[in-house]
Amino acid sequence: MYIAIEGIDTAGKSTQIEALKKHFPDAVITKEPGGTTIGQEIRKLVLSAKTQSKRAEFLLFLADRAEHIKEVIEPNLHKMIISDRSAVSGVAYALTQGNISKKDLISLNDFATKKIYPQTIYLLRLTKQELEHRLSQKELDGIELRGSEYLLEIQESIKEASLLLGVPLIEIDATKNRDEITKEILNNIKNETMLKG
Numbered sequence: 611m612y613i614a615i616e617g618i619d620t621a622g623k624s625t626q627i628e629a630l631k632k633h634f635p636d637a638v639i640t641k642e643p644g645g646t647t648i649g650q651e652i653r654k655l656v657l658s659a660k661t662q663s664k665r666a667e668f669l670l671f672l673a674d675r676a677e678h679i680k681e682v683i684e685p686n687l688h689k690m691i692i693s694d695r696s697a698v699s700g701v702a703y704a705l706t707q708g709n710i711s712k713k714d715l716i717s718l719n720d721f722a723t724k725k726i727y728p729q730t731i732y733l734l735r736l737t738k739q740e741l742e743h744r745l746s747q748k749e750l751d752g753i754e755l756r757g758s759e760y761l762l763e764i765q766e767s768i769k770e771a772s773l774l775l776g777v778p779l780i781e782i783d784a785t786k787n788r789d790e791i792t793k794e795i796l797n798n799i800k801n802e803t804m805l806k807g
């Protein structure tokens with residue numbers, strides 16, 4: 611089972627993945643961008659926000675994704691895979707830039723992923739107030755410096771992206787406490803496993 615945790619920066623993705631690790635000690639835990647050796651180089655490059663072309667930025671994320679699918683996802687599809695972000699982030703961030711058509715976003719992601727997408731994504735959803743509080747507590751990278759309004763727009767785009775890619779989305783209130791959120795994700799995973807099995 612391949613699932614991804616999605617949400618804007620500071621939504622609590624890494625926190626939840628750390629908690630899920632304890633419940634699934636044999637799971638493959640991974641992330642985008644930067645889940646492979648080459649991906650770590652691409653991640654550094656792309657998060658430095660030095661690219662002048664939004665298309666170049668998008669293609670760097672896609673290159674990271676293609677490598678990630680080949681090296682991490684495809685060989686482990688028989689196992690539990692939990693990923694911090696997925697193609698859904700890629701489409702959501704690009705939708706907000708608005709310079710690549712929806713048709714191209716889908717076909718380019720289909721190409722990079724060979725149409726291997728998460729079975730379900732869990733969207734950790736933040737309020738404006740909580741997002742601004744959490745951003746004020748951390749040192750911001752190039753993308754986070756674009757501000758809370760931009761990130762909230764992306765939060766909305768994540769839903770559209772999941773529809774475009776045909777990936778089911780489960781929405782979770784990310785302002786709840788950490789343990790409650792973990793419990794909610796675990797319950798959903800249990801239900802999905804029962805439905806599948």
Ligand SMILES: Nc1ncnc2c1ncn2[C@@H]1O[C@H](COP(=O)(O)OP(=O)(O)O)[C@@H](O)[C@H]1O
Nearest residue numbers: 618619620621622623624625744784786787788
């Ligand atoms: N449920 C929560 N309630 C309050 N603070 C949280 C919660 N989950 C995470 N945080 C805090 O918010 C910040 C961002 O969390 P993190 O897991 O790094 O988010 P992300 O990986 O989505 O960027 C961290 O300081 C973390 O401790």
Ligand SMILES: Cc1cn([C@H]2C[C@H](O)[C@@H](COP(=O)(O)OP(=O)(O)O)O2)c(=O)[nH]c1=O
Nearest residue numbers: 618619620642643671695699700703753754
């Ligand atoms: C996967 C992906 C991420 N991104 C952005 C989202 C994040 O701002 C950044 C990835 O950093 P990440 O480590 O996921 O950020 P955080 O832990 O703070 O949530 O790249 C894209 O713009 N396109 C993509 O395809």
